[in-house]
Amino acid sequence: MDKRIEELIDRTKTKFGLDNYYLQRHSISRDVDIFNVTNYTLCMEWFPKHITEREDDDLNPDGTAVIEIDINSHKYKRVILVMGETYANNGVSFANLDTKAIIKWIEQETGFIYGKQFQLDKEEEGKLYFKEGIDGVAVSPSGYIDLKFNQEGKLTFFAVDGQFTSKEMVKEETYTLTFEKIKHLAMEQLNLVEFPSGEQEKRIPVYAVDEIYITNDGMSTIPFEFIVDVRSYLKIDKTIIWNDPIDKPFDRKEISLNQHVSVEQAFSCEPSPASFPITKDEEEKCLMAVEKLLRQEFPDDTGKWIIKTLNRDKGYIHAVLRASHQDNPIFVFQRKLVIIIDAKSLQAVNYIDNKPLLEMYTDQFQAPDKVTISKEEAFKKMEELFELKPYYVYDFEQKHYVLCGKLDCQYGVHAGSGEVISLSDL
Structure with missing residues (x-):
């Protein structure tokens, strides 16, 4: 030893x-x-x-x-x-x-x-x-x-x-954000969302807030989804479009997450390959790999997927994709694809699709009640319940923490009955 x-x-x-x-x-x-x-x-x-x-x-x-x-x-x-x-x-x-x-x-x-x-x-x-x-x-x-x-x-x-x-990583300033300054953004963040209720075995239509961080000057926002997955990433935000599908099934390969780490690597603090930035050449080849997989596995989905981010993880590069179109009402769990790309060959080797999870709720739960009130009516009922709290948020692009206000609300409005309800009860 x-x-x-x-x-x-x-x-x-x-x-x-x-x-x-x-x-x-x-x-x-x-x-x-x-x-x-x-x-x-x-x-x-x-x-x-x-x-x-x-x-x-x-x-x-x-x-x-x-x-x-x-x-x-x-x-x-x-x-x-x-x-x-x-x-x-x-x-x-x-x-x-x-x-x-x-x-x-x-x-x-x-x-x-x-x-x-x-x-x-x-x-x-x-x-x-x-x-x-x-x-x-x-x-x-x-x-x-x-x-x-x-x-x-x-x-x-x-x-x-x-x-x-x-x-040293914190950009300190005096918090000046107020709800009145960002009221228009609060209205934008209010969406009609379907929540699955296991007790009622049905989907409940609720006007609810999509939480977001708003910079102290009120001029820009940091989506909550970019903070939940706490890892360094490269922001892409590109819709994938193609003309011709590929009539050849995708060959899924087994993923190995085991990495041998030596004592010398540990005590010399050798940087992990996962810490290296994704180069422009790697980015372009990853986008090609994503497009190829989509053309094979989802041939009719041209224009329906957006690559949100790329990030390294244990010898692979993960491409995170979201559906480019959202239904109204929005289901609380959104469609997501994670395409796993070998970091050496830059070819897709596997992918994770949450569609089976979503279908479990959409197929087994009853359809939601009819919507009877408007977004504007719901906003008036919720206006006094909005929360805006100061947060230092890590900006992955600026590489430091910026002062923001976290806009959120613990309540929603049932779109059928018009009742204000606690989201924790759903």
């Missing part, structure tokens, strides 16, 4: 009091964050000493300690005691279950400052949930910190997920 890996393992054993455990296995993984930075993680699975064999090969025994540490920063990313059971002695524990002491421990572990970079989001018995915040302003996409402990105050779960930004 590499001496540097041994040191991290020994450090982990001491820090978390794992004298009653033995290291069952360890591995190195690699990922790329939204800033295109490559991160290497050492994952360790520690079994309690009294466990000599596994009853189920797919499950870790209760009390197993699964611990992940960033190889370069030496900061712990995840600590999981399976089923909340721990056999650790002199490990991490919190006297008197004091929230302030826990926050101080998190600050020491992460290097983040409470109130400046993260804040308490929710507190339950034995559980604390934190969200990223820049001087109290919410961030999107957000980093999260979750921590759990048992009745004795012993740590049973700790996880740092997502990215936490630095001040």
